[in-house]
Amino acid sequence: MSALVLILRREMRLALRQIGDSAIIVLFFVLAAVLFPFGVGPEPNMLARMAPGVVWVTALLAAMLSFERLFTPDFEDGSLEQLALGPAPLEMVALAKAAAHWLTTGLPLMIAAPLIAVLYRLPDSGYGALMTTMALGTPTISLIGTVGAALTLGSRRGGVLLSLLVIPLIVPVLIFGTAAIDAAIGGFPVRQHLMLMGGFLLGALVLTPLATAAALRQALE
Amino acid sequence: MIQQYANPARFNRLAATLMPWFAWPAGILIVVGLYFALFNSPPDYQQGDTVRIMYVHVPAAWMALFVYTSMALSSAVGLIWKHPLAHLSAQAAAPIGACFTFVCLLTGSLWGKPMWGTWWVWDARLTSVLILFFLYLGFMALQNAFDDPARGERSAAILAIIGFINVPIIKFSVDWWNTLHQPASVVKMSGPAIHSSMLIPLFMMGIGFTLYFCALLLLRMKTLMLARRARGMSMAQLHQQTAE
Amino acid sequence: MRFFGENLSCVRGERLVFSGLEFAIDPGTALVLTGSNGSGKTSLLRVMASLTHPTAGHLAWQDGPVADDPERHHNRLHYVGHLDALKPVLSVRENLETWAQLHGGTDKKIALALKKLRLEGFENIPGRYLSAGQRRRLSLARLAASDAPLWLLDEPTIALDAASVDAVRTLIAEHRTAGGMAVIATNVDLGITETTTLNLLDFAPAEEDVWEGVT
Numbered sequence: 126m127s128a129l130v131l132i133l134r135r136e137m138r139l140a141l142r143q144i145g146d147s148a149i150i151v152l153f154f155v156l157a158a159v160l161f162p163f164g165v166g167p168e169p170n171m172l173a174r175m176a177p178g179v180v181w182v183t184a185l186l187a188a189m190l191s192f193e194r195l196f197t198p199d200f201e202d203g204s205l206e207q208l209a210l211g212p213a214p215l216e217m218v219a220l221a222k223a224a225a226h227w228l229t230t231g232l233p234l235m236i237a238a239p240l241i242a243v244l245y246r247l248p249d250s251g252y253g254a255l256m257t258t259m260a261l262g263t264p265t266i267s268l269i270g271t272v273g274a275a276l277t278l279g280s281r282r283g284g285v286l287l288s289l290l291v292i293p294l295i296v297p298v299l300i301f302g303t304a305a306i307d308a309a310i311g312g313f314p315v316r317q318h319l320m321l322m323g324g325f326l327l328g329a330l331v332l333t334p335l336a337t338a339a340a341l342r343q344a345l346e
Numbered sequence: 347m348i349q350q351y352a353n354p355a356r357f358n359r360l361a362a363t364l365m366p367w368f369a370w371p372a373g374i375l376i377v378v379g380l381y382f383a384l385f386n387s388p389p390d391y392q393q394g395d396t397v398r399i400m401y402v403h404v405p406a407a408w409m410a411l412f413v414y415t416s417m418a419l420s421s422a423v424g425l426i427w428k429h430p431l432a433h434l435s436a437q438a439a440a441p442i443g444a445c446f447t448f449v450c451l452l453t454g455s456l457w458g459k460p461m462w463g464t465w466w467v468w469d470a471r472l473t474s475v476l477i478l479f480f481l482y483l484g485f486m487a488l489q490n491a492f493d494d495p496a497r498g499e500r501s502a503a504i505l506a507i508i509g510f511i512n513v514p515i516i517k518f519s520v521d522w523w524n525t526l527h528q529p530a531s532v533v534k535m536s537g538p539a540i541h542s543s544m545l546i547p548l549f550m551m552g553i554g555f556t557l558y559f560c561a562l563l564l565l566r567m568k569t570l571m572l573a574r575r576a577r578g579m580s581m582a583q584l585h586q587q588t589a590e
Numbered sequence: 591m592r593f594f595g596e597n598l599s600c601v602r603g604e605r606l607v608f609s610g611l612e613f614a615i616d617p618g619t620a621l622v623l624t625g626s627n628g629s630g631k632t633s634l635l636r637v638m639a640s641l642t643h644p645t646a647g648h649l650a651w652q653d654g655p656v657a658d659d660p661e662r663h664h665n666r667l668h669y670v671g672h673l674d675a676l677k678p679v680l681s682v683r684e685n686l687e688t689w690a691q692l693h694g695g696t697d698k699k700i701a702l703a704l705k706k707l708r709l710e711g712f713e714n715i716p717g718r719y720l721s722a723g724q725r726r727r728l729s730l731a732r733l734a735a736s737d738a739p740l741w742l743l744d745e746p747t748i749a750l751d752a753a754s755v756d757a758v759r760t761l762i763a764e765h766r767t768a769g770g771m772a773v774i775a776t777n778v779d780l781g782i783t784e785t786t787t788l789n790l791l792d793f794a795p796a797e798e799d800v801w802e803g804v805t
Binding site: 276 | 425481491500501508509516
C-alpha cells in the first residue's frame with residue numbers, strides 16, 4: 126500500500142476515534158452564526174443580505190479553531206518524527222494531513238452551511254453557488270491552515286498566533302466566496318468567481334505542501 | 347564555523363562606515379522635503395491644504411511595501427544560504443516596516459476625515475495596507491513565539507516568503523472587492539494628476555524615508571547582534587558552571 | 591554496508607554542541623554513545639537519523655551520501671527516541687501497525703515483535719492504559735516489526751524492568767548476528783558485548799564567540 130494511503134488511513138482512523146473534536150467545531154460554526162441575529166435584529170431582508178458573509182466568516186472562524194490540533198499532538202508524542210522518518214517525503218505527509226483535515230472538518234462545515242443559510246433565509250438561487258464555493262474554498266482553507274499550523278508548532282502562543290497568521294492569507298477566499306453567492310442571487314454570472322477560487326485551490330495545492338514541509342523540518346530540527 | 351558564511355565583525359565595521367552616508371542625507375532630505383511640502387508647494391484646488399498629508403502618507407506607503415520586500419528577500423537568502431546576518435536583517439526590518447505601515451494607515455485616516463467626513467473608509471488601498479500591517483504583526487509575533495530564537499527566525503522567514511507571494515493576490519482581491527461594493531463617486535487618493543511642484547518634494551521625502559530606513563536598519567542590526575552576543579556570553583558562563 | 595560520518599558539528603539553541611566528530615559503523619557492530627547530560631548524545635542520534643542537519647560535515651553510506659537520497663536513508667533506519675509516538679486512542683496492535691506498515695512490516699512480523707517485547711495478550715488494550723514501561727516496550731517493538739539495518743536508540747532501557755532489559759539485549763544481539771548495526775546512546779551499562787564506545791565529551795568544541803568583534 127502506498128505511503129500516502131497509509132498515512133491518510135491513520136489520520137482518518139485517529140479522527141474517527143475522536144469524532145467529538147470535529148463535532149465541536151461544527152457546533153461552534155452553528156452557534157456563532159446564530160449569534161448574529163441577536164446582535165443585529167431578526168429583520169428578514171437584512172439577514173438574507175448578510176447570509177453569504179455570515180456563513181463564510183463563521184466557517185472560517187470555526188476552521189481556525191481546528192488547526193491547532195492538526196500537528197500538535199503528533200509533535201508532542203513523537204509521531205511527527207516517525208512520519209518524517211517514514212518512506213514518504215514530508216510534502217506528501219503535509220498533503221495527507223490537509224486532506225484528512227478537509228474530510229473531518231472542511232466537509233462537515235460544508236454540509237452544515239446550508240442549514241445556516243436556511244436560518245438566514247438565503248434566496249433559493251444562492252444555494253448552488255454556496256455549495257460550489259464551499260467545495261472550492263474549504264480545501265483551500267485546509268491547505269493554508271496546514272501551513273499556519275506547521276509554522277506555529279511548538280510555539281508559546283499556539284492558537285491565537287495561528288489565527289493571526291492565517292486570517293490575512295485567506296481574505297481572497299472570503300472575498301470571492303461571498304461575491305459568487307451574491308452574484309448568483311442577483312442573477313449575474315458566477316463563472317469568473319468560481320474559476321478564480323479554483324485557481325486559488327490549485328495554487329494552494331501546489332505551493333502549500335512545500336511550505337508546510339519546510340516549516341515541519343524547522344520544527345523537528 | 348559561522349565565519350565561513352559571514353563575519354559579524356566585518357559587517358560591524360562596514361555598518362559604522364556606511365551609517366553617516368545614510369543618516370545625514372536622510373535628515374537633510376526629510377527636512378528640505380518637509381519645507382517644500384508644507385510651505386513651498388501649491389495647495390490642491392479641490393482638497394486645499396489637506397493634500398500636504400500626502401507628502402508623508404505616500405512615501406510611508408512606498409516604504410511599507412519596500413520594507414516587506416526587503417524582509418522577504420533577506421528571509422529567502424537566510425533560508426537558502428543559511429546566512430545568519432540575513433535573518434538578522436529581516437528581524438531588524440520588521441518593526442520599522444510595521445511603523446511605516448502604521449504611519450501610512452494613520453495619515454490615511456487623518457486625510458480621510460476632511461475628504462470623506464469619516465476617519466475610516468474601506469478604500470481598496472487602505473484596506474490592502476491594513477492587511478499588510480497584519481502580515482507584519484504576524485511576522486513579529488511568530489518570530490518571538492519560540493523559546494529557541496533560531497526556530498523563531500526560520501519560521502518567520504518562511505512566513506515572510508508566503509506573505510510576499512500573497513501580497514499581490516490580496517491586493518488584486520481587495521481591488522476587485524472594492525469596485526464591487528463601492529460606488530464610483532468615491533474620490534480615489536490618486537485622483538488629481540500630480541504637478542511637478544508636488545512631485546519633487548514627494549520624491550525627496552521618498553528618498554529621505556528610504557535612507558532613514560537604511561540607517562535605522564543598520565542601527566537595529568547592531569543592537570540585535572549585541573543582544574545575541576550577551577546571550578552567548580551568559581550561555582557560555584552557564585555551560586562552564588555545569589562543566590565544573 | 592558501512593555507515594559513517596565525517597567532521598560533523600552541530601549547533602543547538604545557538605550553542606555549538608560538538609565539532610569535528612567522526613564515526614563509522616560496520617555490519618554486525620554496535621556503537622555506544624556516552625557523555626554527560628547536554629554533551630550532545632541525542633543531538634548526534636538525531637543528526638544520524640537526518641532529523642537534524644549537521645551544521646558542518648556529512649553523513650554517508652558506502653553507496654552514497656545521505657543528503658543525495660534522504661528517503662533511502664529513512665528506509666534503512668529505525669529511530670527510537672525519548673518520545674514513544676503512541677496514540678492513546680489506538681490499541682497496542684494498531685499503534686505498532688501504523689509505523690510497521692509504513693516500513694513494509696507484515697502482520698506476522700508485527701505479532702512476533704509484540705511477543706519479543708513481552709506484549710502478548712495486550713494487543714487490543716488502548717494505548718492510554720499502558721504503563722511507562724509498557725509504552726517503552728511498544729515503542730521498541732517497532733525495531734522487530736519491520737526490517738532496517740541501522741538502529742538508532744536513545745536510552746532504550748529507561749523505565750524497563752530487568753526481564754525487559756534482557757529482552758532488549760537479546761533483540762540487539764539477534765539484530766547484530768543478522769548483520770545489523772546499532773547506535774545506542776546511554777549512560778548505563780547495558781551489558782552488550784563487543785561494542786565501540788564514542789564519548790561525546792572528546793568532541794566538545796572550544797568556546798568561541800562569533801559575535802566578538804561587535805562592540
